[in-house]
Amino acid sequence: MKQGLYNNFYRYLIDSFDKKQAALTYIESVNLTAKRNEAFSIFKEMGFPTRKYEEWKFTSLSAALKDELQLMIEHDHSLINTNRIHSLDAVHLVLVNGRFAPELSDALPEGITFYDTQATLAESRFADKISTLATEDDAPMLALNTAFFTEVSVLQIAAHAIVEKPVHVSHVFTVNDIAEFVPYRMLVIAEKHSEATIIETFHSDSLVHPLFVSYVCEQEVHESAVLHTHMINTLPENAYFVQHREVFQYRNSVLNNSNIALSDVTLLRNDLNFQLKDVGTETNLIGAYILTGDQHVDNHTLVDHQSPNCNTNEVYKGILLDTSHAVFNGKVFVRPDAQKTNAFQQNNNLLLSDQATVNSKPQLEIFADDVKCSHGSTIGQINEDALFYLQTRGIGEEAAKKLIMQSFIFDVILRIKIESLQDYVSDLLNKKLNTENLTVV
Amino acid sequence: MSKDQELLEELANSEYEYGFSTNIDTEILPPGLNEDTVRFISAKKNEPAWLLEYRLKALKHFLTMETPDWQNFNFPDLNFQDISYYAAPKKKALASLDEVDPELLETFAKLGISLDEQKMLSGVAVDVVFDSVSVGTSFKGKLAEIGVIFCSFGEAVQNHPELVKKYLGTVVPATDNLFAALNAAVFSDGSFAYIPKGVRCPMELSTYFRINAMNSGQFERTLLIADEGSYVSYLEGCTAPRRDENQLHAAVVELIAMDDAEIKYSTVQNWYPGDKDGKGGVYNFVTKRAIAKGRNSKISWTQVETGSAITWKYPSVILKGDNSSGEFYSVALTRNRQIADTGTKMIHLGKNTKSRIISKGISAGHSHNSYRGLVSIHSGAVNSRNFTQCDSLLIGDKCGAHTFPYIEGKNSSSIVEHEATTSKIAEDQIFYLNQRGIDNEKAVALIVSGYAREVLNKLPMEFAVEAQKLLAISLDGSVG
Numbered sequence: 001m002k003q004g005l006y007n008n009f010y011r012y013l014i015d016s017f018d019k020k021q022a023a024l025t026y027i028e029s030v031n032l033t034a035k036r037n038e039a040f041s042i043f044k045e046m047g048f049p050t051r052k053y054e055e056w057k058f059t060s061l062s063a064a065l066k067d068e069l070q071l072m073i074e075h076d077h078s079l080i081n082t083n084r085i086h087s088l089d090a091v092h093l094v095l096v097n098g099r100f101a102p103e104l105s106d107a108l109p110e111g112i113t114f115y116d117t118q119a120t121l122a123e124s125r126f127a128d129k130i131s132t133l134a135t136e137d138d139a140p141m142l143a144l145n146t147a148f149f150t151e152v153s154v155l156q157i158a159a160h161a162i163v164e165k166p167v168h169v170s171h172v173f174t175v176n177d178i179a180e181f182v183p184y185r186m187l188v189i190a191e192k193h194s195e196a197t198i199i200e201t202f203h204s205d206s207l208v209h210p211l212f213v214s215y216v217c218e219q220e221v222h223e224s225a226v227l228h229t230h231m232i233n234t235l236p237e238n239a240y241f242v243q244h245r246e247v248f249q250y251r252n253s254v255l256n257n258s259n260i261a262l263s264d265v266t267l268l269r270n271d272l273n274f275q276l277k278d279v280g281t282e283t284n285l286i287g288a289y290i291l292t293g294d295q296h297v298d299n300h301t302l303v304d305h306q307s308p309n310c311n312t313n314e315v316y317k318g319i320l321l322d323t324s325h326a327v328f329n330g331k332v333f334v335r336p337d338a339q340k341t342n343a344f345q346q347n348n349n350l351l352l353s354d355q356a357t358v359n360s361k362p363q364l365e366i367f368a369d370d371v372k373c374s375h376g377s378t379i380g381q382i383n384e385d386a387l388f389y390l391q392t393r394g395i396g397e398e399a400a401k402k403l404i405m406q407s408f409i410f411d412v413i414l415r416i417k418i419e420s421l422q423d424y425v426s427d428l429l430n431k432k433l434n435t436e437n438l439t440v441v
Numbered sequence: 442m443s444k445d446q447e448l449l450e451e452l453a454n455s456e457y458e459y460g461f462s463t464n465i466d467t468e469i470l471p472p473g474l475n476e477d478t479v480r481f482i483s484a485k486k487n488e489p490a491w492l493l494e495y496r497l498k499a500l501k502h503f504l505t506m507e508t509p510d511w512q513n514f515n516f517p518d519l520n521f522q523d524i525s526y527y528a529a530p531k532k533k534a535l536a537s538l539d540e541v542d543p544e545l546l547e548t549f550a551k552l553g554i555s556l557d558e559q560k561m562l563s564g565v566a567v568d569v570v571f572d573s574v575s576v577g578t579s580f581k582g583k584l585a586e587i588g589v590i591f592c593s594f595g596e597a598v599q600n601h602p603e604l605v606k607k608y609l610g611t612v613v614p615a616t617d618n619l620f621a622a623l624n625a626a627v628f629s630d631g632s633f634a635y636i637p638k639g640v641r642c643p644m645e646l647s648t649y650f651r652i653n654a655m656n657s658g659q660f661e662r663t664l665l666i667a668d669e670g671s672y673v674s675y676l677e678g679c680t681a682p683r684r685d686e687n688q689l690h691a692a693v694v695e696l697i698a699m700d701d702a703e704i705k706y707s708t709v710q711n712w713y714p715g716d717k718d719g720k721g722g723v724y725n726f727v728t729k730r731a732i733a734k735g736r737n738s739k740i741s742w743t744q745v746e747t748g749s750a751i752t753w754k755y756p757s758v759i760l761k762g763d764n765s766s767g768e769f770y771s772v773a774l775t776r777n778r779q780i781a782d783t784g785t786k787m788i789h790l791g792k793n794t795k796s797r798i799i800s801k802g803i804s805a806g807h808s809h810n811s812y813r814g815l816v817s818i819h820s821g822a823v824n825s826r827n828f829t830q831c832d833s834l835l836i837g838d839k840c841g842a843h844t845f846p847y848i849e850g851k852n853s854s855s856i857v858e859h860e861a862t863t864s865k866i867a868e869d870q871i872f873y874l875n876q877r878g879i880d881n882e883k884a885v886a887l888i889v890s891g892y893a894r895e896v897l898n899k900l901p902m903e904f905a906v907e908a909q910k911l912l913a914i915s916l917d918g919s920v921g
Contacts, residue, residue, distance in 0.1 A: 054511065336838065351850045354820055360848040362859065369835035369865045379818070379850035379857040 004047025004140065008067040009181075014044055016071060017147060024150065026118055029127045039136050039146035046140040055139075055271075058327040058359040059298040064240040064267050066210055071148065072097055072180045080104070083170050083203040083234065087420040090168040090199065097173055098151035098184025098215075111161025112196060115154040126154050126187060133218040134246035134273070142244045142271075144183065145214045151184040155198065157225070159191035166197035166228075166418060173204035173211055173239075180209070185216040190225040190253075197228040199421060207238035217245045221253040223278075228256045230421065234428065235265040237293075244271045249310075251278035258416055259287040259316075261297050262409075262428040268295075273302045276310045276338075287316035288412040290405075290432050291324030291356070298327035305338035305368075314345040317412050319405055320356035327359045332373060334366040341368065345375040350382065350408055402433050470527035476500065478526050479626055485527065486595050486630075489602055492609075499615035499625030506619045512753060513811045513843055514780045517724060519689060526627045526660070584642075589673075590635040591646055594662050597633035604635055608666055612695040612730045612759070620691035621728040624660045628693070631662035636671040636702070645901050647676040661692040667702035669735065674705040676904055690749075692727045700735030700762065705743070707900050709908050712748035719778025719807075722750025729756035733765035733794075741768040743899045745908040746781060755813065757786035760794035760822070767796040770896040774912060775808030775840070784814035784831075784845075789822035789855070800831040801893050803912075804840035811843040818855045825855040833863040834892060886913050 017040055021033075028036075048065055049056040082094050082104050093114060094104040100116035108114055120126045130152060136143040157163060173182065190196060204211060213235075221227045235241055249255055261268055274283050289297045303312045318326050328347045349358045362375035382404050390400035409429055416422045470481060479500050483493040508516050584591050590601060597605050615625035636642055667673050677694075690712070698704050706729075715722025725748075731740040742756040752775075758767030769785040787796035802810040812831045833842030844861050866888050874884035889912060890897075897905050 339838070349850065351855075352853050354852045354854075356851075356853070358848070358850040360850075360859075361846060362848075362861070363843075363845050364833075364861060364863055365841070365843045366833070366835065366863050367841045369838045369840065371835070371863060371865070373863040375844075375859075375861050377846070377848055377857075377859040379848065379855070381853060381856065 003050055003052035005050045005062060005065070006047045007062070007065055009065045009069045010047055012070070013144070013148065020071065020148065020150075026121045028121060029124060031128050032121070032130060035131050036147050039131065039143040042136050042143040043140050043147055046143070048144075049140050055300065055329075058325070059267075059269055059296065061267075064210070064212060066179050068179045069181045069210065069212055070178055072176075072182045080172055080174060081203070081205055083172055083201055085168060085199075085201070085421070085424050087423060088166070088168065088199075088418070089420065090166040093167060093169045095151075095153065095169065095171050095184075097182050098149075098171070100151075100153055108167075109163060109165055111158045111163050111194070112167060113156045113158070115156070117151050117153060120152050120154045120187070123154075129187060129218070130185070131218075133220070133248055134216060134244055139244070139271075141214065141242055142216060145185060145216045145244065149183045149185050149214075149216070152186065154187045154189065156188075157190045157194040157196045157227075159222075160193045161191075161196070162194065163196040166199050166421070168199045168201070171200060171202045171215070173213065173235075175205050175207055176209065178209055179211070181212045181214070183214040185218070188217065188219040188227070190219070190221045190227045192223045192225060194222075195226040197230075197418065199230045199232070201232045201234060202241060203234045204236060204239060206236045210238050210240065211235075212240045213242065215241070215243045217243070219245070219247040221247065221249045221255050223251045224253060225250075226254040228417070230258045230260070230416065231270075232260045232425065232428070233265055233268060234263045237264045237266055239265045240267040241265055242269045245273065247272075247274045249274065249276050249278070249281040249283065252280040254282045256284045257286070258412075259285070259299065260413075260425055260428070261287075261289040262425070262432045264293070264295070265297075266295060267297075269298045269300075271300045271302075273304065274312070275304045276306055276312075279307045279309045281307075281310045283310070283312040284415075285312070285314040285316075286412050286415050287318075288409050289316075289318040289326060290321075290409065290429070291318065291326055292321045292432070293324065294322070295324045296327075297325075298329075300327075300329045300331075302331045302333065303343065305332070305334045305341045305343065308337060308339045308341070310338065311342045312344070315412060315415075316347045317349070317409060318358075319350040319352065319408065320358060321353050323353070323355040325357045325359075328377070329361045329363065330375065331363045331365070332375070334364075334368050334371055334373065336367045338368050339370040341371040341373065343371070343373045347375075347377045348408075349379045350405065351379050352381065406430070406433060469525050472523050472525045474500075474521050474524070474526060474627070482527050482627060482629065486598070488598055491606060492598060495610065495615065496626050499622050500627075502616050503619065503622035503626055506622060509619060513782050513813070513845070514751065514809065517751065519724070521623070524689060527629060584644075587640055587643070588637040589640060589642055590633065592633055594628070594631035594633050594664065597664070601633070601635070604666065605633065605664065608664055608695070608697055610695075612697060612732050613693050613728050618728060620726045621693055624662060624691050624693045624728070628660045628662040631664070631692070633663070634665045634673065634675065636667045636673045638668045639670040641671065642673040645674045645676050647678070659688075659690050659692070661690075663692070663694040665695070665704060665706070666697045667699060667704045667738075669699045670701040671699075672703045674707070674901060676707050676901060678709040678711075678904065678907070689724045689726065694727065694729040694756075696731035696740060698731065698733050698735060698738035698740055698765075701737045702735060703739040703741075704731065705741045706731070706756075707904055708742075708744040708746075709900075709904055709911070710744065710746045710748050710752065711911055714748050714777065714779050715750040717777045717806075719750065722779075723748065725749035725752045725754065727754040729754055730759070731757065731767070732759040733762050733767060733791075735762045736764055738762050738765045739768075740766075741770070741899070742785065743770040743896065744772070744783075745897070745900070745904075745911065746771070746773040746783060747911045750779060752779075752781040752783055755784050755786055757788070758796065759788045759790065760796065760825075761790045763791040764793045765791055766794065769796075769798045769800070770899045771800045772803070772893045772896045772908070772912070773801070773810055774803040774805075775810045776805040777808060778806070779808040781809070782811040782813060784812045786815040787817070787827060788815075789818045789825045789827070792821070792823050792825075794822055794825045796827045798827070798829040798831070799895055801896055802831070802833040802842055803836065803889065803892075804833065804842050805836040807839045809841040809843065811845065812861075813845040815847040815849070816857055816859070817847075817849040818851055818857060820851040823852055823854045825852075827855075827857045829857075829859040831861045832892070833861075834889070835863065835865045
């Protein structure tokens with residue numbers, strides 16, 4: 001049963017697949033080409049997802065998939081804003097439209113290696129791993145990326161390396177005078193007993209023409225490794241960002257992920273999947289979003305407990321204003337062997353406009369008995385008592401409301417352990433709350 | 442441990458208590474579904490033309506529909522052409538219960554629901570639906586005095602066609618889903634109740650459904666209307682005889698509450714669940730929906746689901762009237778190979794509407810128990826409130842518990858809360874009770890009964906006893 005969207009952009013992509021393959025500047029392994037062809041046929045068959053797909057029930061891409069979109073070809077980035085976080089003492093790596101820009105990046109410290117597209121494709125151990133973690137069946141947007149990505153990079157943390165300095169991977173997108181589609185991907189491998197922090201920011205200067213980004217990130221966190229990842233979206237209006245992230249966690253590994261959307265991005269869709277492959281893992285997921293105007297943010301998380309004794313903790317909080325729409329779909333899957341699982345999940349929303357919509361679906365699927373799993377989801381408003389309390393202290397109504405909103409989100413931001421990054425995110429929060437067009441009544 | 446194992450074995454092998462079959466001559470329509478089937482049923486029941494038309498329209502729609510694929514189990518292999526759509530005990534039109542086939546009465550006695558006894562002891566009016574035709578009603582006179590209409594659906598069509606015509610299919614349209622369409626086309630009989638303005642129904646209205654004839658799907662239709670300011674509590678309970686072939690039960694229940702009216706609908710469902718390998722058992726695919734149409738109206742669903750091979754239903758409330766409220770209390774217990782995919786929908790349309798959902802799932806053996814719910818606060822439903830709690834208890838490591846809650850908020854003055862937990866009976870709880878000299882078996886029963894109490898408390902007394910018994914039978918000593 002065909003339920004996909006087959007629009008002009010779809011037809012454009014179908015027509016340009018062979019041309020794009022022929023124009024590739026790097027030599028691709030036979031395996032990768034085969035995978036691309038397979039992914040292409042999946043996408044060709046399924047088309048773009050529509051709301052008839054359960055996983056896309058509340059997010060429609062039809063407005064984002066403009067007729068005039070084109071695959072990004074060449075880019076000039078001499079004048080680009082690399083979005084350095086000034087207070088943050090980090091190693092800076094810049095990817096412009098997914099392509100590594102060595103002249104804008106810092107040298108890497110010991111224990112961490114970066115491979116750009118050419119180097120990645122030359123190493124068969126990396127090239128063959130692409131799209132083996134994230135598999136395309138039933139995921140047309142992922143298949144689209146696999147078929148069409150041109151840039152791919154690898155970040156590898158060596159075994160036993162403790163990398164103290166955070167690595168800031170700055171994803172920046174050039175502002176062009178046509179509507180562009182940018183599919184690219186990354187592979188992160190944290191080897192045994194390593195520890196590192198990776199901060200990813202997604203940035204572009206203000207856009208006149210739509211920018212549609214499809215980003216896929218595959219990650220392996222090996223035995224006893226600790227990986228802290230942060231995703232901070234600072235994309236402007238007119239940006240459409242669809243991310244698929246597939247993380248494999250092995251024995252006793254720890255993964256922390258924060259997912260911050262305090263920008264003006266028009267549409268953001270995250271599919272964050274965590275597969276707990278071996279015993280004793282820990283996964284902490286936090287997320288924050290404030291949506292204004294016509295913004296649409298959809299966070300799909302899936303934690304797949306495949307082994308015993310794994311813990312997950314998830315907190316996502318968001319505020320909705322104007323005509324925005326937030327979707328949260330948190331799935332926890334506990335397989336028959338995953339005894340002694342602890343999984344907690346929470347999604348809280350402040351819905352402050354009659355025109356805004358929240359769709360929350362915390363989902364548990366449990367096949368083992370010795371588990372403790374819980375989820376909570378709320379949709380509510382600013383607490384009247386808290387507001388009154390602040391007003392009795394001489395704080396005006398609007399300022400009091402903003403203070404409450406700020407503290408609501410700050411609860412999540414506090415869990416970011418790097419102080420300077422926490423400050424940076426707080427600044428984004430304050431900026432979002434203090435824009436002139438944000439009115440709370 | 443070995444004792445527990447034994448108990449588990451014993452439990453797993455315990456046969457269905459109510460598994461017997463009554464031999465009464467029934468008039469059965471040969472299997473098959475087409476326009477003639479529908480015309481036959483309609484003619485048999487001497488129905489007016491508009492109802493036949495309604496059925497035919499539903500059939501037409503049914504034939505165009507595909508089987509759903511979103512549910513959390515494999516759609517059973519159902520061939521709608523293999524089902525016989527009409528079965529009625531041959532001896533009809535009995536003046537009193539004394540004329541009822543003694544074998545039938547004996548069946549009821551075996552079930553512990555002897556009509557005479559029930560009439561005398563509990564003061565409950567029972568409208569017994571044995572297969573598809575009502576064979577006995579009681580307390581009718583008493584109810585008629587205060588203007589309450591409580592009769593079989595067929596009688597209602599004959600005696601109160603204006604009411605049936607006005608409300609039939611207004612809550613569950615014939616096009617709603619596959620099984621609602623099927624029901625609308627071929628429904629055989631069912632119950633009808635109308636509570637007039639300002640009347641507080643003095644007794645619990647009650648119906649027992651039984652599936653008896655081989656291969657005859659049962660398609661009940663229940664329509665309950667509570668007019669302004671009235672109150673009614675309705676009980677529905679089921680036990681089915683043992684059967685080796687799967688039986689489909691696709692009922693439709695529609696409840697309508699006008700201004701200030703209150704309807705309380707309680708169900709204890711204990712149909713044959715199949716044997717321990719999942720062979721046989723009833724498919725319980727029911728569409729239940731209520732509309733709180735008037736201001737300050739109230740609907741409450743309570744269900745205890747322990748039977749059926751597959752239970753698939755979502756008793757829902759459309760909160761249309763301002764200040765209306767909806768409640769859903771459910772205990773669903775599955776064991777062996779049973780499947781339950783149940784939950785509710787609360788659609789908030791009116792201002793200041795409130796809903797409360799308490800769902801308790803218990804899974805044992807190889808069974809799977811899903812809660813699927815929707816809470817939707819529309820933009821006009823200002824100051825609305827929802828609270829949802831759905832807990833799952835797992836007994837044994839081969840079973841599953843799943844929750845699929847859909848939560849939707851569309852205005853800035855409503856509050857929605859949802860919480861869910863899944864766990865097994867903790868060893869420290871058992872240990873605590875052991876310390877007090879309570880053995881494992883009793884400890885589990887105690888914990889489960891405490892776990893389900895919040896829901897069982899909502900049941901009318903006589904039902905609560907039966908429900909408690911059902912839970913106890915299924916769960917004694919099943920701690921692993």
